[in-house]
Amino acid sequence: MSTRKEIVxxxxxxxxxxxxxxxxxxxQLEYKTTMAYIHRYSExxxxxxxxxxxxxxxxxxxxxxxMTVAAVELLENNLAVLKENSKDLGNLHSYQGDATxxxxxxxxxxxxxxxxxxxxxxxxxxxxxxxxxxxxxxTKPGGVIMFAFLSVFGIMYANYFNGxxxxxxxxxxxxxxxxxxxxxxxxxxxxxxxxxxxxxxxxVEWITTAGTDGIVEAIEGRSDxxxxxxDFDAFAAWYLAFAEKRELLGCTNxxxxxxxxxxxx
Numbered sequence: 001m002s003t004r005k006e007i008v009x010x011x012x013x014x015x016x017x018x019x020x021x022x023x024x025x026x027x028q029l030e031y032k033t034t035m036a037y038i039h040r041y042s043e044x045x046x047x048x049x050x051x052x053x054x055x056x057x058x059x060x061x062x063x064x065x066x067m068t069v070a071a072v073e074l075l076e077n078n079l080a081v082l083k084e085n086s087k088d089l090g091n092l093h094s095y096q097g098d099a100t101x102x103x104x105x106x107x108x109x110x111x112x113x114x115x116x117x118x119x120x121x122x123x124x125x126x127x128x129x130x131x132x133x134x135x136x137x138x139t140k141p142g143g144v145i146m147f148a149f150l151s152v153f154g155i156m157y158a159n160y161f162n163g164x165x166x167x168x169x170x171x172x173x174x175x176x177x178x179x180x181x182x183x184x185x186x187x188x189x190x191x192x193x194x195x196x197x198x199x200x201x202x203x204v205e206w207i208t209t210a211g212t213d214g215i216v217e218a219i220e221g222r223s224d225x226x227x228x229x230x231d232f233d234a235f236a237a238w239y240l241a242f243a244e245k246r247e248l249l250g251c252t253n254x255x256x257x258x259x260x261x262x263x264x265x
Contacts, residue, residue: 002183004123005074007183007184008186009075009077011186012075012077012078013077017054017055018054018057020054021057024220025216025220025227026213026216026217028232029214029216030212030254031057031058032236032240033211033212033213033236033239033240034058034116034146034148034212036240037146037210037258038058038062041146041258042062042067042112042144044065044066044067045067046067046068046111047067047068047109047110047112048067048070048113049072049105049109049110049113049114049138049139050071050114050116051072051099051102051113051114051115051116051117051118051131051134052072052073052074052099052115053071053072053073053082053094053116054073054116055078055081055085056081056085056086056092056094058114059071059082059094060086060089060092063089063091064089066091067091069091069093070095070105070110072094072097072099072102073094073095073096074096074099074118079094079096082094099118099130099131099134099135100122100127100130100131100134101130102134102135107138108137108138108139108141108264109138109140110138110139110143111139111140111143111144112143112145113136113138113139113143113144113146114145114146115135115147115148116146117148118131119131119148119149119150120148120149120150120188121183121188122188123182123188124181124183128198132147132202136202136261137265139261140261141262141263142260142261143260143261144207144259144260144261145204145258145259145260145261146256146257146258147256147257147258148212148254148255149189149190149254149256149257150188150189150190150254150255151190151250151251151252152172152173152179152188153189153191153251154189154218154251154252154253154254155168155172155189155253156168156169156172156189157215157218158217158253171185172185172189179191179194191250192209192246192249195209196209199259202259203261203262203265204259204260204261205259205260206258206259207258207259208244208258209244209255209256209257209258210243211244211248211249211254211255211256212252212255212256213252213253213254214251217253218251218253
């Protein structure tokens with residue numbers, strides 16, 4: 001009966017999280033699209049919290065731009081890399097912590113709150129609710145919150161067209177095609193409206209839901225796939241122009257739910 005932290009930690013001990021957003025086209029697209037949305041809703045003097053900061057790719061980049069950043073990471077190994085990579089940045093402070101318990105931060109503290117990883121690994125409804133409530137609580141009224149999440153259909157398309165579709169279907173769906181959420185999945189995916197409905201009774205105003213990497217992860221392994229370096233910026237700009245189209249969201253793997261806090265909790 002491993003805990004959620006033990007299961008997630010076991011996965012990331014084997015994964016190269018520090019280079020995840022650099023070594024593939026879909027990772028580069030996810031990073032570029034996410035940063036475009038962050039810049040859309042932040043200023044140079046913004047006070048930012050990143051929850052589930054991993055090894056600090058976003059937090060470090062934003063601190064280098066002059067923003068004041070607090071980075072929270074659950075896993076000690078990732079946190080050690082984050083601290084080493086940010087040791088010369090006096091405007092970035094990192095903490096070990098869980099998205100469901102952010103007691104070290106006061107209410108109404110941050111202009112922009114980023115939860116760019118925790119929702120991939122939260123399965124129990126009460127923990128999902130706690131993580132959402134904590135991110136809202138520490139954000140200033142009028143501040144923006146971004147929650148990254150995974151499409152269950154994107155997970156299927158990206159991972160189960162290698163002769164193992166039945167395995168993925170059993171892991172992610174019940175016999176009558178209801179979506180499953182349980183910690184042994186490691187990564188859990190949502191129907192788009194299912195995730196949006198988590199915020200129905202929260203003190204937030206929905207701004208948009210956007211994809212961040214399209215279908216690229218599902219097709220990048222093809223032998224005929226190619227986006228040369230001199231094409232990438234044009235492709236990324238084209239993708240960003242259509243990132244919010246509802247008819248495309250289910251096919252993307254990574255998404256952002258973006259909202260504005262309306263009242264103090």
